[in-house]
Every structure is written in C-alpha cells, then in structure tokens.
Amino acid sequence: MDLLTAIVVLPLAGFLVNGLFGARLGRGFVSAVGCGLPILAFAAAIRCFLSLTGGDGAPLVSSAYTWGTVGGQAFGIAFWFDRLSAVMTLIITGVGSLIHVYSTGYMKDDPGYARYFAYLNLFLFFMLMLVLGRSLLVCFVGWEGVGLASYLLIGFWFEDPEKARAGKKAFITNRVGDAGFLLGMFLLYHALGTLEFDGVQAAFANGVPAALSADLVGILLFIGATGKSAQIPLHVWLPDAMAGPTPVSALIHAATMVTAGVYLVARLNGIYSHAPVASEIIAIIGVATALFAATIAVTQTDIKKVLAWSTISQLGYMFLALGVGAYGAAVFHLYTHAFFKACLFLGAGSVIHALSGEQDIRRMGGLARRIPVTFATFAVATAAIAGIPPLAGFFSKDEILWFAFASEHGGSPLLWAVGAATALLTAFYMFRLLWLTFLSPSRMDEKTAHHVHESPPAMTGVLIVLAALSAVGGFVALPHFLSPLLPAATVAEGLESYETPLLVVSVVIAVTGLVAAALLYGQGPARADRLAARVPRLHRLLFSRYYVDELYDRVITRPIQWLSDAVFLRLGDRFAIDGTLHGLAALARGAAGQLSRVQGGGVQRYVLLAALGVLIGVVWVWRHV
Amino acid sequence: MDRTQFLLGLSVALFCLGLAGVIVRRNALVLLMCMELMVNAAVLTLVTVAARNHDTAGAAYVFLIFVVAAAEIAIAIPIVLLLARQRRTLDVGAYTGLGG
Amino acid sequence: MTETLLLYLFSAGAVAGALVMLVARHPMRVALGLIGTMLSLASLYALLGVHVIAVFQVLIYVGAVMVFMVFVIMLLDTRDPSFVARYSRLLVPGALAAALLAAALGALLVRYGLRGPRVPGSADFHLQPFSAAFLERYWLHFELTSVLLVIAVVAAIAVVRGRGGRDG
Numbered sequence: 001m002d003l004l005t006a007i008v009v010l011p012l013a014g015f016l017v018n019g020l021f022g023a024r025l026g027r028g029f030v031s032a033v034g035c036g037l038p039i040l041a042f043a044a045a046i047r048c049f050l051s052l053t054g055g056d057g058a059p060l061v062s063s064a065y066t067w068g069t070v071g072g073q074a075f076g077i078a079f080w081f082d083r084l085s086a087v088m089t090l091i092i093t094g095v096g097s098l099i100h101v102y103s104t105g106y107m108k109d110d111p112g113y114a115r116y117f118a119y120l121n122l123f124l125f126f127m128l129m130l131v132l133g134r135s136l137l138v139c140f141v142g143w144e145g146v147g148l149a150s151y152l153l154i155g156f157w158f159e160d161p162e163k164a165r166a167g168k169k170a171f172i173t174n175r176v177g178d179a180g181f182l183l184g185m186f187l188l189y190h191a192l193g194t195l196e197f198d199g200v201q202a203a204f205a206n207g208v209p210a211a212l213s214a215d216l217v218g219i220l221l222f223i224g225a226t227g228k229s230a231q232i233p234l235h236v237w238l239p240d241a242m243a244g245p246t247p248v249s250a251l252i253h254a255a256t257m258v259t260a261g262v263y264l265v266a267r268l269n270g271i272y273s274h275a276p277v278a279s280e281i282i283a284i285i286g287v288a289t290a291l292f293a294a295t296i297a298v299t300q301t302d303i304k305k306v307l308a309w310s311t312i313s314q315l316g317y318m319f320l321a322l323g324v325g326a327y328g329a330a331v332f333h334l335y336t337h338a339f340f341k342a343c344l345f346l347g348a349g350s351v352i353h354a355l356s357g358e359q360d361i362r363r364m365g366g367l368a369r370r371i372p373v374t375f376a377t378f379a380v381a382t383a384a385i386a387g388i389p390p391l392a393g394f395f396s397k398d399e400i401l402w403f404a405f406a407s408e409h410g411g412s413p414l415l416w417a418v419g420a421a422t423a424l425l426t427a428f429y430m431f432r433l434l435w436l437t438f439l440s441p442s443r444m445d446e447k448t449a450h451h452v453h454e455s456p457p458a459m460t461g462v463l464i465v466l467a468a469l470s471a472v473g474g475f476v477a478l479p480h481f482l483s484p485l486l487p488a489a490t491v492a493e494g495l496e497s498y499e500t501p502l503l504v505v506s507v508v509i510a511v512t513g514l515v516a517a518a519l520l521y522g523q524g525p526a527r528a529d530r531l532a533a534r535v536p537r538l539h540r541l542l543f544s545r546y547y548v549d550e551l552y553d554r555v556i557t558r559p560i561q562w563l564s565d566a567v568f569l570r571l572g573d574r575f576a577i578d579g580t581l582h583g584l585a586a587l588a589r590g591a592a593g594q595l596s597r598v599q600g601g602g603v604q605r606y607v608l609l610a611a612l613g614v615l616i617g618v619v620w621v622w623r624h625v
Numbered sequence: 626m627d628r629t630q631f632l633l634g635l636s637v638a639l640f641c642l643g644l645a646g647v648i649v650r651r652n653a654l655v656l657l658m659c660m661e662l663m664v665n666a667a668v669l670t671l672v673t674v675a676a677r678n679h680d681t682a683g684a685a686y687v688f689l690i691f692v693v694a695a696a697e698i699a700i701a702i703p704i705v706l707l708l709a710r711q712r713r714t715l716d717v718g719a720y721t722g723l724g725g
Numbered sequence: 726m727t728e729t730l731l732l733y734l735f736s737a738g739a740v741a742g743a744l745v746m747l748v749a750r751h752p753m754r755v756a757l758g759l760i761g762t763m764l765s766l767a768s769l770y771a772l773l774g775v776h777v778i779a780v781f782q783v784l785i786y787v788g789a790v791m792v793f794m795v796f797v798i799m800l801l802d803t804r805d806p807s808f809v810a811r812y813s814r815l816l817v818p819g820a821l822a823a824a825l826l827a828a829a830l831g832a833l834l835v836r837y838g839l840r841g842p843r844v845p846g847s848a849d850f851h852l853q854p855f856s857a858a859f860l861e862r863y864w865l866h867f868e869l870t871s872v873l874l875v876i877a878v879v880a881a882i883a884v885v886r887g888r889g890g891r892d893g
Contacts, residue, residue: 600721602718603720607644608818608822618833619829630834630839635736635740641824641826649812650811651810653807654794655752662743662746662759684778688777689870699877699878700884702793716806
C-alpha cells in the first residue's frame with residue numbers, strides 16, 4: 001500500500017481498533033491509537049506534499065481497488081493528490097491531530113471515551129476520502145460518510161433526546177442537499193461518461209461540452225454544497241449541532257466538514273467558470289448567508305451558538321469568493337478560518353470546562369485574569385477573524401472582498417458593500433463575545449467562580465499552537481501556490497486602483513467593530529440590553545434566527561408528519577395492509593367455522609355425506625370408465 | 626322386462642329406501658332396522674346374480690352373510706341399549722359424541 | 726306368466742314393507758314392515774330357485790334377528806322424543822340424496838346391467854347338493870364364522886356387563 005492510500009487508511013484503522021477493542025484496553029491505549037494514527041497520517045501527508053512540490057508538480061495518484069464494473073465502465077476507489085488536495089489534507093490531518101490531542105484533555109472523564117475517538121477517527125477517514133478522491137463517486141462516499149460521522153458525534157450524548165434530535169436534524173438536512181449532489185452527478189456522468197475530476201476538468205477545458213448545461217449541473221452540485229456547508233436555505237442544522245462535544249464542533253463544524261462544499265466547488269472550477277448563472281447564484285447566496293448569519297450572531301447568548309453562526313457567516317464569505325471566480329481566495333480563507341475558528345471553538349471549550357459547564361455568556365465575565373492562556377489565545381483568534389492586520393484573517397478576508405468588488409466574473413460594488421457590512425458585524429459580535437466572556441466584570445455565581453481553573457496542558461498547548469497559526473498563517477501565499485490549479489480571477493478593467501483604498505477600508509471596519517463592541521459591552525451586557533429594549537421586535541426577530549426553523553416546521557415538517565400519520569399509517573398500513581390481512585384471517589376463520597359444521601357430531605349427517613360421496617363416485621365411474 | 630334386470634332394480638330401490646331411512650328417522654332401533662334393510666337389498670343382488678349364473682359361491686356367500694348379520698345384531702343391540710340407558714333417549718339427534 | 730305375476734307381487738310387497746319402515750311411527754310397526762319385506766324377499770329367492778337361501782332367510786333373519794329386535798322394542802319405553810318427532814333434521818337432504826343415488830344406480834343399471842339367462846354353471850340349489858358343495862368347498866369359512874359367533878357372544882356379554890361385575 002502506498003503512502004497516499006496510507007493517509008486515508010490510518011484513521012480507518014484507528015476507528016476499527018478503538019471501536020472494537022477500545023473499551024477494554026483502557027484510556028491510555030485509546031489515546032495513543034486515537035491521536036497517534038492521525039499524527040502519522042499528517043506525517044505521511046507532509047511526505048507526500050514534499051514529493052509533490054519537489055518533483056515536477058504532477059499529482060500523485062494511487063488506485064486502491066476497483067469497486068465495480070458496470071457495462072464496460074470500471075468504477076474504482078482511487079486517490080489524487082494535487083496542490084488543492086494537498087492543502088486540504090494537511091489542514092485536515094494537521095488541525096485534526098491537534099483537536100484529537102485536545103480531546104484527550106476535554107473528554108477525559110467521559111465514559112464513552114473509546115467510542116468518541118473511534119467516531120472521530122472514522123470522521124477523519126471519510127473526510128480524507130472526500131478530499132483525496134479522484135472521482136465524484138469516491139468524493140460522494142466521503143461526503144455521505146462525514147455526514148454519518150457528524151450525526152454520530154453530534155448525538156454523542158444520545159441519552160439526551162434533544163441532542164439526539166440535533167443529530168437527526170443534521171443528517172436529514174444534509175440528505176436534502178445530497179439529492180442535488182446526486183442529480184448533478186447523474187447529469188455529469190450522462191453527458192461526459194466519466195466522474196473523475198481530471199476527466200471533468202479536461203472536458204471543460206475548451207468551453208462547455210455538448211449536451212450539458214453547466215449552469216444546471218453547477219446549481220445542483222451547489223445545492224449539495226449548501227447542505228453540507230450550511231448555507232441558506234439548509235443552514236438550520238449547524239447551530240443545533242452545537243449539542244455535540246466542543247472538540248467535535250471545532251473539527252467538524254468549523255474546520256473541516258463544513259468546508260467540503262467549498263472544496264467541491266473549487267475542485268470543479270472548470271464547470272463553474274463556464275456557468276455564469278450558477279456562479280452568480282453562489283455569490284448571492286454566499287453573501288446573503290454571511291449577512292444573515294452575522295445579524296443573528298449579534299444577539300445570541302450561548303458562546304457556542306455565536307461561534308456556530310459565525311461559522312455560517314464565514315462560509316458565506318468563502319462561497320462569495322467562489323461565486324466571483326476567486327477560487328484560490330476561497331481556499332485561502334478556508335485555510336485561515338480552520339485555524340482561528342478551531343482556536344475559538346477550543347477556547348470556548350476551555351471556558352466551558354473552566355466554568356464547569358456554563359455556556360451562557362451573560363453569566364460569564366472577568367475570566368481574563370483567571371484563565372490567562374485561554375484568554376490570550378481567544379483574543380488572538382478573535383482579532384484574526386475580525387480582520388485585524390497582520391493576522392491571518394485579515395489577508396484572506398480582504399482578498400475575498402477585493403475580488404467581490406473587482407472580479408470580472410461577477411464582482412460588483414453591491415457584493416462588496418454587503419460583504420463589508422458583514423465584516424463590520426463580524427468584528428462587532430466577535431469582540432462582543434470576547435468582552436462579555438473575558439473582559440467585562442464577572443457575572444458568575446459564587447460556586448462557579450470559585451472553581452474556575454485553567455485547562456490542562458493537553459488543551460492549552462493546542463490552543464497556543466492554533467493561535468500562533470492564526471497569527472502567522474496569513475503570510476503563506478496560498479492563492480499563489482494554488483494558481484496553477486485554480487487560476488486567479490481576472491480583475492475588471494480600470495479597477496486596479498481601488499485595491500489599496502479598499503484595503504484601508506477593511507482595516508477601518510475591523511477597528512470600528514472592535515471599538516463599538518468595547519464601548520457597548522465593556523461593562524457587561526446592561527448597556528446593550530437597554531439598547532435592545534428600544535427595538536424589541538427587531539431584537540426578537542434576530543434572536544429567534546428570523547423564525548426559519550419555525551417556518552420549516554410549519555411548512556415542511558408538519559405536513560409530512562400529517563401525511564405519514566393520516567395517509568401512510570392510518571390509511572395505508574392499518575386500513576389497507578392490516579385490514580387485508582385481518583380480512584383474510586377473518587375469511588379463513590369464517591370458512592373454517594362453516595366447514596367445521598360438517599363434523600357436527602350427528603351420525604346421520606355422516607351417513608348422508610357418505611351417501612353423497614358414493615353418488616359422486618358412481619357418477620364419476622359412469623362418466624370416465 | 627328381464628327378470629334379472631328387474632330384481633337388480635328392486636335391489637337398488639330397497640337399498641336407497643334403507644339409506645333414506647337411516648338418514649331421516651330418529652329412533653335408534655329404527656335406524657338399525659333400516660340398516661338391516663340395506664343388507665337385505667345387497668343380499669338380493671347376490672342371490673339374483675347367483676341364480677342367473679348357477680353359481681354356488683354366491684349362495685354360500687349369502688349364507689355367511691346371514692351369520693355375520695346375526696352376530697352383528699347381537700352386538701349392535703346391546704350397544705344401542707347401553708347408549709339409550711346413558712343418554713336416556715333413543716333419539717339419535719342426542720348422540721353427539723362423535724363431533725369434531 | 727304366473728311366475729311374472731308372483732315376481733311383481735312379491736316385489737311390491739318388499740317395497741311396501743320398506744315404505745312402512747319409513748313412514749310408521751311406532752317401532753313395532755317398523756319391525757313388522759321389515760319382517761314383511763324380508764318374507765317377500767324370501768319368496769323371491771324361492772321364486773328364483775334358491776330355496777335353501779329362502780329358508781335360511783326366514784329362519785335366521787326373520788326368526789332370530791327380527792325376533793330379537795322385537796324383544797328389544799318391547800323392552801324399551803315408547804314415550805321417547807323420537808316417537809313424537811319421527812324425522813330428523815336431514816329429512817329433505819336425506820330423501821334427496823337417496824333419490825339421486827337411486828337414479829344414478831338405476832341409470833347405470835339400464836346402461837350396463839346384466840341381461841338374459843346365462844347357463845355356465847350347473848349348480849343345484851336343492852338342499853342336499855348345495856350342502857355337499859358348501860361343506861366341501863367352504864368349510865373353512867364355515868368354521869371361521871363359528872369363531873365369529875363366539876366372539877360376538879363374548880363381546881355382547883362384555884358390552885352389557887360394562888364396568889361392574891368384573892368378578893362374576
């Protein structure tokens with residue numbers, strides 16, 4: 001087995017070992033296998049990366065085995081390691097390993113320790129399959145698999161029905177998106193006869209192939225992406241997914257799984273560069289989601305929910321970039337986002353750990369001195385996401401906003417304006433979070449305040465690493481590195497001069513957000529609450545997430561439940577199927593009842609029947625002999 | 626009409642009358658007697674054919690049938706008596722022990 | 726000619742006796758009907774020339790079997806529900822079945838029945854030749870029937886005695 005396949009298989013081995021034997025072999029063993037194998041996978045990824053960049057730049061390919069042959073066309077499990085998948089793999093294995101190490105501290109006292117690591121490794125396996133797959137088919141296997149792992153991990157504490165329900169919601173919402181993915185795949189295969197990425201890319205190298213509508217395929221595949229990456233209208237599962245353990249939220253719902261949609265569109269850039277309508281839709285939905293989520297994040301009071309809506313918003317930015325043809329910029333933001341969002345989530349986990357389970361920021365405050373490492377790393381990551389230079393987020397976000405304005409492939413000032421407004425809100429609500437959690441006076445109750453303690457080194461060490469990456473990660477020129485694969489979007493004529501002014505505006509926005517948050521929340525939530533009391537309806541609208549969940553419930557869930565109950569259960573199952581069976585049984589019983597009267601017990605009846613038998617015998621003999 | 630044919634027809638008639646009697650009458654003893662009638666009808670057939678064919682076997686068979694009929698009635702009547710004593714009636718409608 | 730007349734006469738007698746059996750209410754009358762039928766049959770046997778059997782019919786069947794029957798009828802109470810209601814519930818179906826059977830057998834008879842005299846054998850049905858032939862060829866059957874009669878006697882006693890009187 002070559003190194004490339006090993007990257008994918010190592011986490012699978014971890015899943016099997018921990019899943020089957022972990023419970024019996026103790027915490028130390030589980031931690032060693034559960035963290036060690038992803039770290040080995042990371043090392044293997046680095047090795048492959050070096051051979052990729054050291055050589056002539058040709059992608060590494062490895063065929064694992066042939067899955068099946070249908071009518072002459074062979075479908076195989078094959079892996080493909082080019083620059084894009086290299087970046088994704090390094091992020092997944094790198095950040096993944098860090099989060100695994102963090103989990104050894106966070107999940108220390110949980111009885112399901114072995115099961116947790118097994119599921120986490122399973123997730124890594126599927127995610128790697130997703131990004132390393134050579135064809136859409138293998139990618140889809142990984143796509144579904146990460147959905148499964150997500151469901152298992154969101155509902156990890158499944159004894160709580162709310163948490164189990166959250167897992168179900170995530171899975172089902174994803175499935176809705178997957179319908180679009182499948183349809184897109186079918187159309188693509190039907191027109192091109194291949195599902196392999198290099199084949200698809202080659203087919204689109206010289207314009208749209210015949211018999212295929214790139215826009216349609218693009219939109220269908222994007223529907224799949226909206227499901228997985230929580231864009232409007234399929235974003236509803238992500239905030240609920242915070243029911244899972246915090247490291248899971250960091251890994252799956254911030255750094256890796258939710259970026260699968262971004263990866264998919266970037267990988268299929270050949271299609272999207274020839275699908276102007278699809279691209280426009282992507283850009284509009286992306287930026288709308290970004291703004292929508294940011295407005296909601298401003299009012300949320302659960303620390304993890306704020307970060308969840310923030311993730312949705314940042315994913316919106318990535319799709320905005322994809323929509324205007326800046327594929328490299330989108331991946332760059334994906335990369336920086338992985339660092340600072342993971343750091344933020346893990347920091348939140350550290351806070352929750354320190355406060356023995358408290359997640360409501362209205363009951364926090366004053367933690368800066370008491371858990372300094374957590375505070376420092378959280379602050380760095382917050383600054384990064386807000387776009388304060390020279391941290392990583394500044395570079396990637398600014399690049400996106402620039403292309404949103406200036407790209408020839410659909411950029412417009414309107415997109416930029418919405419994006420900039422969102423950036424302002426992002427800075428605002430993130431610093432709001434920072435102030436309310438750490439820097440404002442304490443609003444904790446006595447007992448919790450007494451127990452506040454810094455997290456163990458397994459957790460704080462990881463926080464420090466991620467914060468450092470958030471700080472300096474932006475200096476890696478990722479779009480340039482990816483440009484042979486993902487050509488940079490061309491800038492429209494005459495707009496080059498706007499680049500520097502817009503850069504300045506970005507910085508101003510970030511700082512404004514910081515200042516506004518400090519002013520409003522410096523002393524706690526009181527001032528902001530008074531402000532909210534003046535616009536109660538608006539506040540309620542935002543706090544209730546625009547009532548989208550309620551809308552879906554009313555329009556989709558309840559009618560389907562009614563259909564299931566009244567039509568399928570009552571009519572179909574009970575009346576038709578059970579009724580038929582009961583009817584048949586009643587028929588048999590009735591017939592038997594009637595037939596049993598033959599043996600009534602009267603001798604004369606028997607004689608009569610015998611006589612009839614003889615009569616029939618006589619007639620028969622007469623006719624046939 | 627040919628004598629043999631006629632007597633065979635008579636035998637059929639007596640047999641069916643006996644059968645009807647077994648089915649329609651209620652008294653157990655009457656039932657027995659109707660069964661005897663049926664046996665007699667069968668014997669008539671035997672005798673008719675034996676006479677036609679000048680065959681001793683038929684007549685010998687009839688003789689043996691008489692013996693068997695006597696033995697049979699010797700047992701059947703005690704059985705009916707016991708049954709009547711137990712059920713306190715000769716009405717065969719009351720004898721329902723053979724039911725399924 | 727007389728022979729044919731006698732034939733019809735005794736046949737009618739047999740049928741009449743059978744009808745009485747079906748219709749009479751009192752079992753004694755039924756018994757008498759059966760006796761009548763049996764005597765008619767005996768006459769028919771005699772008419773056919775099988776006098777031995779005719780005599781045995783009267784001796785054994787009428788003389789022993791029916792007498793036994795008559796004794797039993799005398800012993801049992803006539804005030805029985807079966808006296809009031811002569812016919813069972815299966816009157817119509819029974820009559821119908823019997824009629825159909827008669828029709829079927831009759832039709833068979835008309836189609837395939839034996840016709841005309843056939844004189845292959847030379848059996849003599851007078852007493853002496855018949856007895857000689859009987860005991861010469863069917864002695865084993867004869868002996869076995871005597872065994873059967875013993876069994877019948879034992880069985881009759883066993884049936885009547887029933888549970889009580891094991892030691893008697």
